[in-house]
Amino acid sequence: xxxxxxxxxxxxxxxxxxxxxxxxxxxxxxxxxxxxxxxxxxxxxxxxxxxxxxxxxxxxxxxxxxxxxxxxxxxxxxxxx
Amino acid sequence: xxxxxxxxxxxxxxxxxxxxxxxxxxxxxxxxxxxxxxxxxxxxxxxxxxxxxxxxxxxxxxxxxxxxxxxxxxxxxxxxxxxxxxxxxxxxxxxxxxxxxxxxxxxxxxxxxxxxxxxxxxxxxxxxxxxxxxxxxxxxxxxxxxxxxxxxxxxxxxxxxxxxxxxxxxxxxxxxxxxxxxxxxxxxxxxxxxxxxxxxxxxxxxxxxxxxxxxxxxxxxxxxxxxxxxxxxxxxxxxxxxxxxxxxxxxxxxxxxxxxxxxxxxxxxxxxxxxxxxxxxxxxxxxxxxxxxxxxxxxxxxxxxxxxxxxxxxxxxxxxxxxxxxxxxxxxxxxxxxxxxxxxxxxxxxxxxxxxxxxxxxxxxxxxxxxxxxxxxxxxxxxxxxxxxxxxxxxxxxxxxxxxxxxxxxxxxxxxxxxxxxxxxxxxxxxxxxxxxxxxxxxxxxxxxxx
Ligand SMILES: Cc1ncc(COP(=O)(O)O)c(C=O)c1O
Numbered sequence: 001x002x003x004x005x006x007x008x009x010x011x012x013x014x015x016x017x018x019x020x021x022x023x024x025x026x027x028x029x030x031x032x033x034x035x036x037x038x039x040x041x042x043x044x045x046x047x048x049x050x051x052x053x054x055x056x057x058x059x060x061x062x063x064x065x066x067x068x069x070x071x072x073x074x075x076x077x078x079x080x081x
Numbered sequence: 082x083x084x085x086x087x088x089x090x091x092x093x094x095x096x097x098x099x100x101x102x103x104x105x106x107x108x109x110x111x112x113x114x115x116x117x118x119x120x121x122x123x124x125x126x127x128x129x130x131x132x133x134x135x136x137x138x139x140x141x142x143x144x145x146x147x148x149x150x151x152x153x154x155x156x157x158x159x160x161x162x163x164x165x166x167x168x169x170x171x172x173x174x175x176x177x178x179x180x181x182x183x184x185x186x187x188x189x190x191x192x193x194x195x196x197x198x199x200x201x202x203x204x205x206x207x208x209x210x211x212x213x214x215x216x217x218x219x220x221x222x223x224x225x226x227x228x229x230x231x232x233x234x235x236x237x238x239x240x241x242x243x244x245x246x247x248x249x250x251x252x253x254x255x256x257x258x259x260x261x262x263x264x265x266x267x268x269x270x271x272x273x274x275x276x277x278x279x280x281x282x283x284x285x286x287x288x289x290x291x292x293x294x295x296x297x298x299x300x301x302x303x304x305x306x307x308x309x310x311x312x313x314x315x316x317x318x319x320x321x322x323x324x325x326x327x328x329x330x331x332x333x334x335x336x337x338x339x340x341x342x343x344x345x346x347x348x349x350x351x352x353x354x355x356x357x358x359x360x361x362x363x364x365x366x367x368x369x370x371x372x373x374x375x376x377x378x379x380x381x382x383x384x385x386x387x388x389x390x391x392x393x394x395x396x397x398x399x400x401x402x403x404x405x406x407x408x409x410x411x412x413x414x415x416x417x418x419x420x421x422x423x424x425x426x427x428x429x430x431x432x433x434x435x436x437x438x439x440x441x442x443x444x445x446x447x448x449x450x451x452x453x454x455x456x457x458x459x460x461x462x463x464x465x466x467x468x469x470x471x472x473x474x475x476x477x478x479x480x481x482x483x484x485x486x487x488x489x490x491x492x493x494x495x496x497x498x499x500x501x502x503x504x505x506x507x508x509x510x511x512x513x514x515x516x517x518x519x520x521x522x523x524x525x526x527x528x529x530x531x532x
Pocket of ligand 1: 162165183206207296298299300335336337338385386387388389481
């Protein structure tokens with residue numbers, strides 16, 4: 001999954017998409033997922049990083065990641081796959 | 082190294098000033114305890130889902146309603162509308178406060194008798210009273226509210242056979258300026274049918290005309306409609322005294338006051354629009370007191386208030402079974418109770434609160450029940466925080482009609498628990514089991530295994 005170019009979340013979790021004029025708000029974890037996906041990290045890499053650093057079970061992470069990806073898809077924030 | 086706290090990742094689109102397509106309400110605060118009892122403890126002890134009824138709310142609401150009317154009208158009597166919630170423990174609290182019983186079937190009538198209510202404190206309404214039911218009511222001296230001429234003729238016949246007097250009133254339907262007109266019940270005022278019925282009763286040796294009854298609808302938001310109804314009944318009462326020589330002892334205004342639940346699709350929330358007991362009491366009392374009765378001969382005012390009396394005392398405690406995303410991107414949360422148990426979700430946009438502390442993030446969400454049917458929707462669209470499997474949810478204001486109209490479908494009906502004034506909990510209806518449901522079933526011999 002590739003996020004559209006030029007999309008950056010700022011420190012307060014605010015995101016603006018200049019191609020559509022829409023803006024978004026993300027919570028801390030949402031911002032972290034978003035940045036890592038933008039940086040082009042693979043799902044496996046993100047999984048390892050998050051599970052090592054946060055108190056979360058693997059199954060909960062997997063669910064949250066799939067859900068987050070489907071949100072990005074619904075909000076049309078990714079490049080056509 | 083200690084790991085950091087994980088929270089569920091969220092991304093939300095800003096919709097400046099947009100309440101959402103269907104007027105979405107702000108996210109509701111969590112309810113984590115009821116009268117200082119933690120939700121988690123209740124669910125641990127009684128399972129999920131479960132209904133909780135708080136005794137203090139019943140008594141407080143009753144007193145509030147009584148005071149509203151008593152401070153405006155000298156003679157007031159409430160009769161508890163059994164169909165609204167006929168769990169015996171609930172009925173007994175109302176009776177203990179001084180309420181009579183208002184029943185609409187032989188089943189409800191017998192329940193009232195077993196709750197210790199004598200016939201002279203039972204109001205027997207409804208279009209379906211069997212001959213046996215009527216006989217029981219006549220022998221007990223209950224107030225029989227006639228719904229149609231067929232019933233009147235049955236009762237005339239019966240009382241002549243028994244050589245016993247029956248105390249009767251008629252139910253009157255009328256135009257009060259609201260829609261729908263409930264003209265299928267009782268005798269019509271405007272076309273003269275009600276007057277004909279009164280004349281007929283007045284000629285009967287064994288019928289004693291004692292009252293006039295109406296029930297103009299349910300969840301009636303107009304106090305004006307009550308004023309008009311009261312005025313019409315008062316007019317009939319005065320006419321009966323003048324022209325038939327029959328003194329009407331009571332005017333029964335039925336039920337119908339709104340609760341503070343918001344109707345489905347209503348734009349404003351109920352608490353912003355609905356009248357309270359004081360406003361209904363104002364309208365009704367003024368209409369009767371100014372109708373022309375001698376002040377020392379005012380009829381007793383009877384009220385059969387149902388939902389407004391009990392809704393606030395009931396809570397449904399459930400939990401999340403699953404969360405998913407629908408194909409259009411909306412979040413869906415599946416709960417462990419559906420329209421089978423929360424029947425009133427067909428009428429109301431019930432408030433559904435998280436039952437635990439949650440993050441501030443909320444999303445437009447559809448809340449589904451667990452039934453395998455598409456109509457099993459508790460809320461089509463509300464702003465709801467992200468809950469995970471097993472998290473509790475609380476639906477307040479479910480005391481009216483759910484514990485009578487619930488359906489036994491696919492699964493068992495849950496425990497109903499009373500939280501008393503001292504903070505003790507009591508199961509007042511236990512969760513059904515397989516044996517309860519099988520008890521009434523009979524398997525024909527030819528379907529039984531051969532010896
Ligand atoms: C005759 C009668 N009285 C009282 C009630 C209670 O009505 P509510 O719950 O609207 O107050 C009903 C409800 O249908 C009724 O039919």
